[in-house]
Amino acid sequence: MKGFFITGTDTDVGKTFVTACMLRTLTDKRIRATAYKPVQSGAQWRDGKWVAPDVDMYRKVINVADEDGCTYLLKTPCSPHLAAKIDGVTIEPDRILLHMRRLQQTHDFVLVEGAGGIAVPLVDESFLVAHLAQLLSLPIIIVARASVGTINHTVLTVQYAKSFGLQIAGIIMNGFSTPKNEIEQENIRMIEAMTNIPVIGEIPHMTNFLRGEIVWRKEWWQ
Numbered sequence: 577m578k579g580f581f582i583t584g585t586d587t588d589v590g591k592t593f594v595t596a597c598m599l600r601t602l603t604d605k606r607i608r609a610t611a612y613k614p615v616q617s618g619a620q621w622r623d624g625k626w627v628a629p630d631v632d633m634y635r636k637v638i639n640v641a642d643e644d645g646c647t648y649l650l651k652t653p654c655s656p657h658l659a660a661k662i663d664g665v666t667i668e669p670d671r672i673l674l675h676m677r678r679l680q681q682t683h684d685f686v687l688v689e690g691a692g693g694i695a696v697p698l699v700d701e702s703f704l705v706a707h708l709a710q711l712l713s714l715p716i717i718i719v720a721r722a723s724v725g726t727i728n729h730t731v732l733t734v735q736y737a738k739s740f741g742l743q744i745a746g747i748i749m750n751g752f753s754t755p756k757n758e759i760e761q762e763n764i765r766m767i768e769a770m771t772n773i774p775v776i777g778e779i780p781h782m783t784n785f786l787r788g789e790i791v792w793r794k795e796w797w798q
């Protein structure tokens with residue numbers, strides 16, 4: 577079984593969007609893949625039940641049963657540690673580990689999406705998204721914006737991940753202009769120069785999902 581833990585430089589940076597793009601590539605290559613959102617805050621009420629918006633995005637590409645897509649579905653759109661407290665829920669990391677092990681038995685490739693950025697508290701200040709990546713023993717992929725501000729955010733995220741001893745498989749930069757502009761192009765170069773981590777994918781801004789030229793700079797699926 578192969579897999580990645582998908583984290584990002586921020587919330588709303590495109591982790592889910594990029595995960596869905598990766599799922600499309602995996603399914604195009606007939607790889608039995610799934611995506612999993614262990615902790616979703618900001619659940620949405622739809623058709624008489626609470627749903628995980630990130631899992632809904634995965635469903636644009638693959639079928640995901642409710643019980644497989646998410647372990648903790650929290651209502652308030654805020655840090656998971658607070659959303660759990662508000663909902664009266666205790667997040668147990670071992671439950672997430674068991675959920676992941678179950679998915680690994682039925683799939684050849686599992687993409688696990690964090691919540692927000694890598695330093696987000698899941699339980700409290702002693703158990704963050706970074707700790708979950710450690711627990712699941714998966715290499716991480718960092719999703720970063722293509723635009724101004726991304727150099728600082730990405731370098732800080734890489735440093736923080738390295739401080740946890742996490743294996744960083746690569747950076748995927750998201751939201752490029754078409755064609756890339758000079759600033760975006762230099763952002764790629766400078767991020768690689770400062771982090772020594774390869775930018776393995778370039779995702780353009782797409783007005784329609786998957787109507788855009790994705791550039792995979794590394795065959796991460798192999």
Ligand SMILES: Nc1ncnc2c1ncn2[C@@H]1O[C@H](COP(=O)(O)OP(=O)(O)OP(=O)(O)O)[C@@H](O)[C@H]1O
Nearest residue numbers: 587588589590591592593691692751779780781782
């Ligand atoms: N390349 C893109 N082209 C067009 N829209 C995008 C792109 N990337 C992200 N988006 C949109 O931006 C918004 C935020 O993206 P997304 O939900 O993937 O962020 P996230 O990092 O997963 O957020 P969270 O921390 O809540 O999980 C979504 O509406 C998504 O559809």
Ligand SMILES: C[C@H](N)[C@H](N)CCCCCC(=O)O
Nearest residue numbers: 587617618653654655692696
């Ligand atoms: C609600 C949001 N879309 C995400 N699900 C959770 C983001 C948590 C961010 C916490 C923080 O960095 O302050």
Ligand SMILES: [Mg+2]
Nearest residue numbers: 591592630689
């Ligand atoms: Mg997401």
